[in-house]
Amino acid sequence: MKPRMFVVAAGAVLGLLMSPSSLAATEGGPGGALAKKHGAAGVACANCHGAGMPAKSKGRDAALPRLATRTFCLGCHASYQAVAAKTVHYDGWYNPHVSHYGELECYQCHRVHRASELFCTRCHLDMKLPPSWKASRNPADE
């Protein structure tokens, strides 16, 4: 069942599109995860989870479908291109939103309730991480 989406104020949407200069205040920063960032921008739990809020648990329940898909997140975040425009030359030449993997699902990097992981670092071993992000591990090392 697709979670019910409430109309989010334009200001909240703009607040969610972070510029590179505000990377210091990005998701997962001290005291906050992406969920809290959304909350601070006026997006409530039910806006994503709808009526069927999952019970609080320690980890992600693998039986639940992943919410943070491209289709879902781009319901608010305009377009993949708009997101990519915010991370141009993020690390030297490289833009994590423009790659040889095409348009990855958002959840490949962005964890909502815990520290996000930069998918690129599975192979691009020393790409820089936003504050409080973790590097993805090589699958052979997981």
Next chain:
Amino acid sequence: MKKTGSGRKVEGGSDEPTGDARPSGLSRRGFLKGAAAGAAIAQGAGLLAGAPSALAATATPERSADPQGARPVPPIGPPSKWDKEADVVVVGTGGGGLAASVRAAEKGLKVITVEKLSEPGGGTKESALFFTFGGTRYQNAIKWAIPKFPYDPDALVELVMPAYQYTADKLLLRALATKGPECVDWMGDHGVEWELNTANDPVFGQGGHIWKNSCLEGNYTRATKHVTDHMYGVAVRAGVEFLFGTAVTRLVQQGDRIVGVRTRNLEGEDFFVRARKAVVLAAGGFAVNRDLLQKYTPYANMGAGSSFGMPCDTGECTRMGIGAGADIAGLNSTAFFDGGVDWVHEKRGTFHQHLYNGSVQLARQPWLSIDITGNRYQYMDSVPVDNLFHQPAVPMSRPGRRGYVIFDADYETNIFKFKQEYCRRPLRPSMPNMDRVPGWLVGKDWREGVKVALDAGVIKQANTIEALGEQLGFAPGVLAKSVAGWNEVCASGKDDPIYGYKPEWLIPVAKPPFYGIRMGGFLYATHAGLRVTPRMQVVSTKGTIIPGLYAAFHTAGGAIGENAVSGASILADNGLSWASGYIAANTIGDGDRA
């Protein structure tokens, strides 16, 4: 003397077949093995022998704090149930993986090929040409071979062994010398539209097989992608099953035999693929894994300012082979180009960079080139092409293992006065075949890459020489003295020939702002890797063949012997991948006989 189309004179050489067809620009030691092995041995011996080292306990840019990047990955036992089954599991879709896939399929074997990226081509697609020293139908048609026509693989092996200081396996080289040209013809039979690169390269062109019209006007960027895309299509039509976005995480072993792989896809789901006959590791080398570099090729790890390994050379399949007991051949052997801009030193970017990035092309020109003491060093022209392998050794062996190029405000004009070719030629949107180059990967205009590097502060810029020297880390007065000396040479028009500069390269550093780039070598391939037999079976540290396990280059190693800092195999690099995958599949199809 023979004039090229551009009017430059080329010493000697001839396109006409002669009894001795060796181009004068080729020195056998030159093409095949770059820097003196002596320095490498002196530097690397202590580390290779496991002697305590200042590097052991501390994290530096050259060595991560967590050396798990070099840990062997041991195989696991078979699952209770396999998710998929094949005769052959091929890991990787560069030249080695694609050739192995097609050849195994046409031998009637069921092939499943696993690729961690979302598209085929691996590192090979970034490459330019399949080089052989003769023996293909294309080369036979023009009666060209090294050392002379008709092509004789054993004569070639005898010719090259001194360049490898006799550290290479002659039987392995004989196999490559024999099967390499056969592989070119086989790919031609499968519709690869080969032509020889003679239009672009008057010295080496007869050796280089490129896709027809793919390297017009010397734009080599991603030229081999025509070939990898074509062979991928051949593989699909041959019935090979491809799994993209799927990384191999473990070899599966039963008794002493490798019987399959465990994989993980982008969804994080694990599944097991059975390999009834063989697993072929064709997953590239480890040119971006600094822990493996430190362990098996420490000289390269010290000297590399950047690496072109891209995502393909992370080395986990090498680690899996080691975990299964494989020996390593080709210790301390690697391949470099020049222009390793040192982003890591500046803490502004990653070790991996793209060879065709404009900042690299800018750095690879005959500007004033000095080391940290202010002394100049040699620059080698891009013709003949083997100089591209030699040049990196020069800054890498200087004090601090780095060189610096210094130039002034007119660089955007002056860069074209040097007429450097191949990957040194600055990319411009007007060049043919630029549609091959995605903008997200490499700027279609070389100045884009320069701008990113300038903005990041990796290319230093200052209004005075003194300020530039301070930014680059020179002792006070050193840079000013070097620039003054250089400008005197430029004014006189006469340089000490020891530096190899042509008169037209003597351009003064005069007009602010002034620029400087710190660089080491640009690492692009590792030649240390899993030891293989001439039939591409992986050999253990006990000297036995590991049943069921094969490796293609550059997961395999040893093709250029040991302690070769910057060298090329007799099939260069791209060809080494294709040919070894082809050989592996032949061996498997022939029933795995030793």
